[in-house]
Amino acid sequence: MELFRSTGAYLEGHFRLTSGLHSGEYLQCALVLQHPSAAEKLGRLMAEELRKVAGPTTVAVSPAMGGLIIGHETARALGVRHIFTERDAATGKMTLRRGFGVTPDDVAVVVEDVITTGGSTRDVVEVLRAAGARVVGAGSIIDRSGGKADVGAPRVALATLHVAAYDPTECPLCRQGIPVVKPGSRPA
Numbered sequence: 462m463e464l465f466r467s468t469g470a471y472l473e474g475h476f477r478l479t480s481g482l483h484s485g486e487y488l489q490c491a492l493v494l495q496h497p498s499a500a501e502k503l504g505r506l507m508a509e510e511l512r513k514v515a516g517p518t519t520v521a522v523s524p525a526m527g528g529l530i531i532g533h534e535t536a537r538a539l540g541v542r543h544i545f546t547e548r549d550a551a552t553g554k555m556t557l558r559r560g561f562g563v564t565p566d567d568v569a570v571v572v573e574d575v576i577t578t579g580g581s582t583r584d585v586v587e588v589l590r591a592a593g594a595r596v597v598g599a600g601s602i603i604d605r606s607g608g609k610a611d612v613g614a615p616r617v618a619l620a621t622l623h624v625a626a627y628d629p630t631e632c633p634l635c636r637q638g639i640p641v642v643k644p645g646s647r648p649a
């Protein structure tokens with residue numbers, strides 16, 4: 462979390478999230494991962510955590526975009542290849558493209574930047590299992606679900622947060638009259 466604070470990737474205040482909900486905390490993993498040395502360090506930590514629950518693996522798989530950098534660095538630390546899935550623009554279905562594939566000989570871990578509901582990771586797990594691979598673990602830098610997300614595989618996170626999000630009509634920060642900002646926009 463210190464790494465997140467020092468790179469401006471973890472903000473406290475009053476934020477309007479993409480979902481329309483308001484929150485007192487905001488996380489933007491890309492701001493940490495823009496620094497290759499930080500990304501490498503987080504990848505090493507992720508690999509250590511995954512080894513504890515998953516044992517030896519042959520491939521790390523990430524959902525694009527968020528999982529790409531941390532997945533790559535985790536794969537580097539594990540000494541395995543890294544591939545990624547993408548959502549079909551028309552159907553929203555998670556798929557392996559670009560000639561990427563797995564076989565029944567593959568033992569896979571799924572790596573993401575942030576888990577909120579676990580939906581993307583779960584979709585990747587299903588794609589890999591449908592192709593016959595064994596999925597032995599999943600990891601995220603941040604778990605925003607407070608540990609609750611179930612992705613259908615043993616899961617690790619480098620930091621677990623309980624991030625409250627409020628409907629604007631019930632937001633305690635709005636009630637206190639604190640101006641709401643949209644994170645990601647340039648500071649004034």
Ligand SMILES: [Zn+2]
Pocket residue numbers: 475483484629632633634635636641
């Ligand atoms: Zn609010």
